[in-house]
Amino acid sequence: MAYPSQLGFQDASSPIMEELLYFHDHALMIVFLISSLVLYVILAMLSTKLMHTNTMDAQVIETIWTILPAVILVLIALPSLRILYMMDEINNPTITVKTLGHQWYWSYEYTDYEDLMFDSYMIPSEELKPGDLRLLEVDNRVVLPMELTIRMLISSEDVLHSWAMPSLGLKTDAIPGRLNQATLSSTRPGLFYGQCSEICGSNHSFMPIILEMVPLKIFESWSSSMV
Amino acid sequence: MLDINLQKPPKGKWPTPPFDPRFPNQNQTRNCYQNFLDYHRCLKTMNRRGKSTQPCEYYFRVYHSLCPISWVQRWNEQIRDGTFAGKI
Numbered sequence: 001m002a003y004p005s006q007l008g009f010q011d012a013s014s015p016i017m018e019e020l021l022y023f024h025d026h027a028l029m030i031v032f033l034i035s036s037l038v039l040y041v042i043l044a045m046l047s048t049k050l051m052h053t054n055t056m057d058a059q060v061i062e063t064i065w066t067i068l069p070a071v072i073l074v075l076i077a078l079p080s081l082r083i084l085y086m087m088d089e090i091n092n093p094t095i096t097v098k099t100l101g102h103q104w105y106w107s108y109e110y111t112d113y114e115d116l117m118f119d120s121y122m123i124p125s126e127e128l129k130p131g132d133l134r135l136l137e138v139d140n141r142v143v144l145p146m147e148l149t150i151r152m153l154i155s156s157e158d159v160l161h162s163w164a165m166p167s168l169g170l171k172t173d174a175i176p177g178r179l180n181q182a183t184l185s186s187t188r189p190g191l192f193y194g195q196c197s198e199i200c201g202s203n204h205s206f207m208p209i210i211l212e213m214v215p216l217k218i219f220e221s222w223s224s225s226m227v
Numbered sequence: 228m229l230d231i232n233l234q235k236p237p238k239g240k241w242p243t244p245p246f247d248p249r250f251p252n253q254n255q256t257r258n259c260y261q262n263f264l265d266y267h268r269c270l271k272t273m274n275r276r277g278k279s280t281q282p283c284e285y286y287f288r289v290y291h292s293l294c295p296i297s298w299v300q301r302w303n304e305q306i307r308d309g310t311f312a313g314k315i
Contacts, residue, residue: 094242094243095243096243098293098295100297112241112243112292113240115296153293155295157297178254179254179295180253180254
């Protein structure tokens with residue numbers, strides 16, 4: 001989950017998010033290298049009284065600074081495409097969960113076996129217990145089995161919403177009349193927090209998502225107790 | 228430490244709709260709708276021929292897993308009222 005004065009991403013809890021973290025480090029390193037080179041060149045040019053007023057051509061450096069950016073872009077594109085295709089890999093999920101966005105709460109449906117459905121409203125700040133997180137706690141969490149591939153189908157019953165889970169690298173728009181699929185898998189048990197990520201009215205900031213990833217046995221006993 | 232086979236649901240039960248290569252992308256709307264149509268068409272055909280509708284159960288399980296409950300309720304109401312837009 002997010003913490004105060006956070007600068008980077010949340011810790012990765014899914015294989016795709018781990019890959020995204022590495023890719024981000026790689027791309028950001030390239031950005032820092034280029035920026036520091038440019039900054040150095042600017043400072044060097046500004047801090048000298050020497051001038052060269054009759055430059056006619058500079059073939060070698062022009063060639064270098066044409067070819068090198070192309071090479072750098074390829075070095076960024078290849079890992080990026082690798083992750084893009086990795087996200088689209090065909091996997092056979094073990095369970096399907098539907099989530100529907102409403103103004104202003106999420107509802108969840110587990111209909112593979114019996115029909116289990118419930119709404120998930122944010123807990124208002126006045127009703128928080130000590131230790132609870134402001135604007136992030138909900139009354140009913142989405143309990144899911146960890147380490148299994150889960151198919152999430154995301155839609156909306158009214159306006160556009162977006163179902164986001166940063167630590168799992170997921171963000172999928174909830175569009176009325178459309179069913180969007182996302183593949184979810186968590187490497188760890190625990191609580192994972194997300195928030196609605198598409199402006200949807202006055203309480204857009206107040207419809208969070210909590211995933212509770214638990215071992216399969218606990219998930220099975222939870223779902224039988226909820227039906 | 229964690230046996231992956233213990234993590235999977237017991238065999239023989241309906242797990243969840245498998246990957247359908249007809250709908251490989253993110254937009255699964257048609258997957259849900261097509262299985263709903265196929266179930267009702269299958270029912271209609273089997274009933275017309277006087278055969279058991281057991282093979283239609285596959286389509287039922289798929290659309291029941293994939294389609295939001297409100298969509299299914301709306302379509303079933305439309306079928307009852309005769310205003311369903313799909314060809315069954």
